[in-house]
Amino acid sequence: MRRGGFHKGLRGFWWLTLGFLYLPLIVVMLFSFNASNSAASFTGVSLRWYRRLLGNDAILSALGNSLLLAVVSSLLALMIGTLIGYGMYRHRHRKLGWLIVLIYLPIVLPDIVFGISEMTFFVKINELTGLLSPGLATMTIAHVTFQVPFVALIVYSRFVGLDPTLFEAAKDLYATPRQRVQFFMLPTLKPALISGFLLSFTLSLDDFVISFFTAGPESATLPIYIWSAIRKGVTPEINAIATLMMAAVALAALTSLVLSRRRAAS
């Protein structure tokens, strides 16, 4: 009997916690359909904030920046990260402790230290050479830096999960290095490459702090636009754009989840 009560209490706590986790998101979604611009009372359903988004050039340009930055940085990170992931696997029997430390560094460094390091460095380089003035280029460099470790770790763990004799088999069949890449490595790596790209893409879209410190005057991304709108107190449309972003990220993440499930099943 006591056990039953304990379990019921736990279940109640579980639903309460779920409510706590989803409440702020639901409020943002709900008020994106609010007819008035009040943040305290819901006066009726309307799509006016979504219509306002379409006519807002600043938001559209921020969206463009976000997507361009995410695509370019993810592609670069995919190339660099895959190479380093493969190198880590192939030479895993050597002492590569320094490499592991290097790869984990971008992950463990606090965002704010990361962003400010990049910013001061870019300013210094700019002062000395005139290159790398703050803008999409500096943001791309910073994003690639935090994406590479994730791609490398995903590719590395994919290789570790493979039967090592497969590599020998390819060699024994006199496959040239090029054929080995084309017919063995790329097909087996495909799932890791897809999830590496998707993860990089989401990390880039989601990043605020590092982008904020490396951005230039004309390279605001969506999170930066949202941030400055909140600071200025202009918020009704923010609910709408935030709702669209939540939907997009949830969709991307669920797609990659379903893909990985299907792979695990097959």
Added chain:
Amino acid sequence: MAYHTTLATARSRAVVAESRHLLLTVAPGALWIIVFLVLPSLYLMSVAFMTNGPYGLPEMPLSLTSFQQLAGQGFLGWSPGNLMTLGRSLWQTVLSTVLVVLVAYPIAYYISQSDQRWRPIMLLAVVVPSWTNQVIRTFGWMNLLAPGTPLAELAEAMGMIAPNMGLYPSNFAVTLGLVYNFLPFMVLPLYAAFEKLNLSLVEAAQDLYASPLKTFWHAVFPQTLPGLLAGVVLVAIPAFGMYVIPELLGGGKGMMLGNLVANQFAGSANWPLGAAGAILMLIATFIGLYAMRRIGKRLGGGEEVVI
């Protein structure tokens, strides 16, 4: 003889080829991280030991002024502002970590005891909110805690806040935001620990007529300790350097170290002071990582945490 030399050359040639392979695959990424992260952070650290110039930019000569400023020394003598910010950062970190543990522990246990088919979905339900941008999630809380909202009116009716004031900006709102933000980081490693729980120890304790509390303390808690410690590191380190949440929910009196540091690179420019604060965060990060490794090794079942 000839055979031996050819073998030796073949071997050394293979070693050279392998080393070249290592260099070609690893060098681009390693160089990228060294040039664009290691060098910048070393530069930032060196800035902390320079003097603040007229435009907030670092200048020679080298000095320790920035660290004195971080401790509160200014043109007008000593003031407690910066030390209070440091103290608040520590306090908020400890408080929110403890609260996150108190919420995550029963949640992780509940998930581990649920039907196996539901567990992945329950874990997903806990993690999904953190996929949303941090700025947006914090904005959601601003909406919930603003003046005139049901939560603010409830607090007002209970006499916890002055009339027509919201629940933010305040230290309470920052704690709430931190707990909200970091809850999933604690649930995941704790769940992993609960899932591996050796139940025969619990049964043994029950057979020996241990009270439920004693059973928990001696048979359950020690087994979840590695997960708990991993969670504490995952929560406490980023909480200590948090920028977005105190900036939006805390206001001037809820400022934390991250805001103090960031401000030195924006409005009240003083790069050396900001860099000194960043060094403090780095030290905290490395202490946390080192502690986790040590404790992980001592407990045997050191958790490899990769997010």
